[in-house]
Amino acid sequence: MTVxxxxxxxxxxxxxxxxxxxxxxxxxxxxxxxxxxxxDLAVVPAGGGTKLHWGLPPERCDVLLDLCCLNEILEHxxxxxxxxxxxxxxxDALAAALAGExxxxxxxxxxxxxxxxxxxxxxxxxxxxxxxxxxARDLLIGVTVVLPDxxxxxxxxxVVKNVAGYDLGKLFTGSHGTLGVIAEATFRLHPLxxxxxxxxxxxxxxxxxxLAAALAxxxAEPSAxxxxxxxxxxxxxxxxxxxxxxxxxRAAAVRELIGGGEVTDAPPPWWGLITRDEVLVxxxxxxxxxxxxxxxxxxxxxxxxxxxxxxRVWLEAWRPVGGDELAATVAGLRRRVEAAGGRVSVTAxxxxxxxxxxxxxxxxxxxxxxxxxxxxxxxxxxxxFVGGM
Amino acid sequence: xxxxxxxxxxxxxxxxxxxxxxxxxxYECDGLTxxxxxxxxxxxxxxxxxxxxxxxxxNDFGVPFVARGSGTGLSGGALPREDGVLIVTSKMRAIxxxxxxxxxxxxxPGVTNLAIxxxxxEQGYYYAPDPSSQQVCSIGGNVAENSGGAHCLKYGFxxxxxxxxxxxxxxxxxxxxxxxxxxxxxxxxxxxSEGTLGVATKITVRLSRAPEAVTTVLAAFESIEQGxxxxxxxxxAGIVPAAIEMMDALAIEAAEAAVACSxxxxxxxxxxxxxxxxxxxxxxxxxxxxxxxxxAFELRVAADAAERAAIWxxxxxxxxxxxxxxxxxxxxxxxxxxxxxxxxxxxxDRLSAEHGIxxxxxxxxxxxxxxxxxxxDDAEPGAGERAEAVSGAILDLCIEHGGSITGEHGVxxxxxxYMPRMFSAADLDTMQLVRCAFDPRGLANPGKxxxxxxxxxxxxxxxxxxxxxxxxxxxxxx
Numbered sequence: 001m002t003v004x005x006x007x008x009x010x011x012x013x014x015x016x017x018x019x020x021x022x023x024x025x026x027x028x029x030x031x032x033x034x035x036x037x038x039x040d041l042a043v044v045p046a047g048g049g050t051k052l053h054w055g056l057p058p059e060r061c062d063v064l065l066d067l068c069c070l071n072e073i074l075e076h077x078x079x080x081x082x083x084x085x086x087x088x089x090x091x092d093a094l095a096a097a098l099a100g101e102x103x104x105x106x107x108x109x110x111x112x113x114x115x116x117x118x119x120x121x122x123x124x125x126x127x128x129x130x131x132x133x134x135x136a137r138d139l140l141i142g143v144t145v146v147l148p149d150x151x152x153x154x155x156x157x158x159v160v161k162n163v164a165g166y167d168l169g170k171l172f173t174g175s176h177g178t179l180g181v182i183a184e185a186t187f188r189l190h191p192l193x194x195x196x197x198x199x200x201x202x203x204x205x206x207x208x209x210x211l212a213a214a215l216a217x218x219x220a221e222p223s224a225x226x227x228x229x230x231x232x233x234x235x236x237x238x239x240x241x242x243x244x245x246x247x248x249x250r251a252a253a254v255r256e257l258i259g260g261g262e263v264t265d266a267p268p269p270w271w272g273l274i275t276r277d278e279v280l281v282x283x284x285x286x287x288x289x290x291x292x293x294x295x296x297x298x299x300x301x302x303x304x305x306x307x308x309x310x311x312r313v314w315l316e317a318w319r320p321v322g323g324d325e326l327a328a329t330v331a332g333l334r335r336r337v338e339a340a341g342g343r344v345s346v347t348a349x350x351x352x353x354x355x356x357x358x359x360x361x362x363x364x365x366x367x368x369x370x371x372x373x374x375x376x377x378x379x380x381x382x383x384x385f386v387g388g389m
Numbered sequence: 390x391x392x393x394x395x396x397x398x399x400x401x402x403x404x405x406x407x408x409x410x411x412x413x414x415x416y417e418c419d420g421l422t423x424x425x426x427x428x429x430x431x432x433x434x435x436x437x438x439x440x441x442x443x444x445x446x447x448n449d450f451g452v453p454f455v456a457r458g459s460g461t462g463l464s465g466g467a468l469p470r471e472d473g474v475l476i477v478t479s480k481m482r483a484i485x486x487x488x489x490x491x492x493x494x495x496x497x498p499g500v501t502n503l504a505i506x507x508x509x510x511e512q513g514y515y516y517a518p519d520p521s522s523q524q525v526c527s528i529g530g531n532v533a534e535n536s537g538g539a540h541c542l543k544y545g546f547x548x549x550x551x552x553x554x555x556x557x558x559x560x561x562x563x564x565x566x567x568x569x570x571x572x573x574x575x576x577x578x579x580x581x582s583e584g585t586l587g588v589a590t591k592i593t594v595r596l597s598r599a600p601e602a603v604t605t606v607l608a609a610f611e612s613i614e615q616g617x618x619x620x621x622x623x624x625x626a627g628i629v630p631a632a633i634e635m636m637d638a639l640a641i642e643a644a645e646a647a648v649a650c651s652x653x654x655x656x657x658x659x660x661x662x663x664x665x666x667x668x669x670x671x672x673x674x675x676x677x678x679x680x681x682x683x684x685a686f687e688l689r690v691a692a693d694a695a696e697r698a699a700i701w702x703x704x705x706x707x708x709x710x711x712x713x714x715x716x717x718x719x720x721x722x723x724x725x726x727x728x729x730x731x732x733x734x735x736x737x738d739r740l741s742a743e744h745g746i747x748x749x750x751x752x753x754x755x756x757x758x759x760x761x762x763x764x765x766d767d768a769e770p771g772a773g774e775r776a777e778a779v780s781g782a783i784l785d786l787c788i789e790h791g792g793s794i795t796g797e798h799g800v801x802x803x804x805x806x807y808m809p810r811m812f813s814a815a816d817l818d819t820m821q822l823v824r825c826a827f828d829p830r831g832l833a834n835p836g837k838x839x840x841x842x843x844x845x846x847x848x849x850x851x852x853x854x855x856x857x858x859x860x861x862x863x864x865x866x867x
Binding site for chain 1: 488491492493534536537542546548558562565566567569570575577580598621624627666668669672673724726727728756757758791792794795797799800815817818819823824827838
């Protein structure tokens with residue numbers, strides 16, 4: 001295992017670690033965490049680093065645990081539609097290996113390269129196809145985690161149908177490295193569809209909620225519908241994906257439903273991607289909240305892109321935003337979105353005093369108790385997540 | 390218990406507290422009748438606030454509590470405690486809200502699984518997870534057990550269809566766990582925790598839109614091996630059916646005796662395959678399915694809803710039906726990777742022959758979820774023990790092949806002792822961290838899921854002698 005002194009490029013949200021450790025096995029991850037526990041060193045796990053600046057900066061960071069060397073696909077049981085991979089495997093490498101067997105992990109990543117299995121799980125990013133296939137928590141069927149004291153624990157397994165014991169995978173998915181380290185993950189897979197077609201058209205913002213409702217109920221069963229609105233005043237572009245043996249006829253049905261559009265066999269270039277994340281806001285909402293979300297985003301002057309059927313969009317700032325302005329913008333956004341049954345959380349933003357990143361979190365006292373049990377020494381990514389956890 | 394009962398009467402309506410010994414016996418077991426215990430007291434709260442009051446009183450008195458829905462569980466998850474309170478949710482049976490534009494419904498925990506579908510069927514929606522007991526099982530119980538059913542293969546489990554739960558924590562606090570909230574996925578941890586992390590009092594479920602087309606096919610094979618090959622071929626061809634179910638000759642015999650389902654005579658195995666989705670898609674998949682089932686000596690396609698129901702009838706009644714061919718039986722629930730099915734089925738055959746115990750196989754073939762029905766005559770000395778031995782050996786087979794000791798029935802009290810065979814001590818200790826965060830006093834359904842409960846705060850690996858929870862009679866050690 002390599003341990004090297006950190007340099008400026010290893011900073012996490014502006015906080016410079018002292019060392020970077022590059023373990024090559026689960027045992028070595030455990031050894032690093034045990035050593036850190038013995039010396040009360042704070043640890044931040046990292047995969048490809050694409051989302052390392054998300055969340056609040058850590059209160060302290062002594063060791064950056066770089067999982068890039070845990071990059072093996074351990075088992076691909078094609079006949080069982082299951083894959084087990086180490087945390088540092090990139091999502092691209094995984095997709096390439098699975099495609100060789102005509103299969104895929106139906107989990108979209110918002111960056112074109114570098115994102116790893118571990119980072120995708122730790123941040124619970126989801127993309128367009130969440131509408132049809134669910135998110136990481138739905139596709140993860142087993143996990144190996146290393147606790148802050150070096151304990152290696154597994155839950156779930158490699159069968160899809162399994163209800164034995166607590167599902168630690170759910171708990172660690174989206175925990176932003178604050179409970180321990182995700183070392184290995186087992187996912188359920190899907191066969192690659194026979195064909196994919198995208199139907200894309202510019203639509204009037206006022207018509208979008210009605211179209212989204214019609215698409216959600218459509219018997220053509222779209223797998224995803226994404227909207228891109230890079231300029232707050234521009235009309236949004238709607239793009240709808242259909243998959244399967246009868247993709248052409250279903251694409252035609254979708255085209256009719258949205259009143260025209262171009263049918264392609266590749267996605268539009270912006271499909272499912274985050275392009276600017278210096279300031280990034282995630283909005284979740286029930287279907288009937290879409291109109292309010294569109295209006296709130298336009299008022300806030302933010303670019304909008306995301307899954308109108310899955311009820312989850314990203315808002316990006318298309319120009320530099322000052323601290324006070326951002327705090328006020330988020331507060332205004334939250335007021336409108338919460339009134340429509342949605343939630344607003346700030347995924348990434350420069351440190352800024354008056355900004356409430358998370359809004360209200362109903363189970364916060366319970367979450368704190370979970371954090372205390374798993375990480376009583378507050379050594380895992382301290383302070384990065386909800387409620388200062 | 391008497392002072393607690395008096396306190397319960399002070400916070401609940403008069404008829405909501407049961408202490409009459411005869412009435413208490415109604416609740417002495419759930420669907421797993423092998424384990425029985427008369428509850429100390431039974432309460433029938435009508436509101437979440439009443440559940441919270443009961444749980445707070447249990448805390449005040451240091452008394453354990455167990456929640457129970459319809460009592461259809463098959464692992465003893467709702468087995469009461471003689472020294473505890475049984476909270477029965479059968480009065481909490483309101484569908485509070487149906488919100489079709491957002492494709493969700495908000496229901497109380499005592500609502501039956503099928504009632505949700507019935508409430509929205511005419512509008513073209515349904516609730517996807519469908520355990521075989523869906524006519525009676527409660528949604529609260531489904532949440533506790535993360536129950537599945539035949540359509541899990543394509544549509545997932547309860548956890549994939551629940552958006553939010555209001556729960557009473559083991560401290561007696563009312564807390565909402567919502568998928569939309571930022572933070573840890575406590576909802577995901579709660580679902581399937583078998584009542585050990587609290588009691589669900591309000592559940593927001595996702596509704597699914599009914600598919601445009603459904604094609605249900607019954608394929609009869611001469612042998613179970615041929616049926617198994619067809620399953621592999623279907624999955625290998627990239628088809629994910631809504632369900633693939635298999636029954637062997639003995640299970641077919643039982644179903645015929647019970648419901649006269651008229652499956653093809655002489656079948657060594659039948660396969661039920663259901664395809665659903667856009668009509669054009671289903672049509673193409675069905676054409677392919679015909680080719681893949683070329684080894685079948687008969688292929689029946691349901692022409693309408695009535696024929697579809699007839700095909701499913703034999704399968705859905707199989708568990709109860711074996712009562713027609715055996716005085717007693719154990720319903721086992723284990724999972725293996727689908728590709729391991731042929732080997733495991735052959736090994737079950739060998740076990741059956743060795744022990745002189747018949748085993749009927751009914752299973753969710755698509756996801757490797759076996760439900761072997763281990764048949765025995767309880768009047769025959771030693772037969773029960775041999776059946777237990779076969780049943781346990783089947784679970785060992787599942788673990789050996791990288792599977793699970795339960796796919797949908799839960800661990801409950803029945804399989805707690807198998808947990809250490811599937812998980813290491815470190816795995817179980819880590820799960821206890823979750824338990825301790827929710828339930829530091831160990832009052833929520835103690836003795837279920839985990840074989841050797843750890844006191845919260847106890848350092849793993851240093852305990853000596855009898856566990857205090859065991860000593861006080863609050864837990865059993867296997």
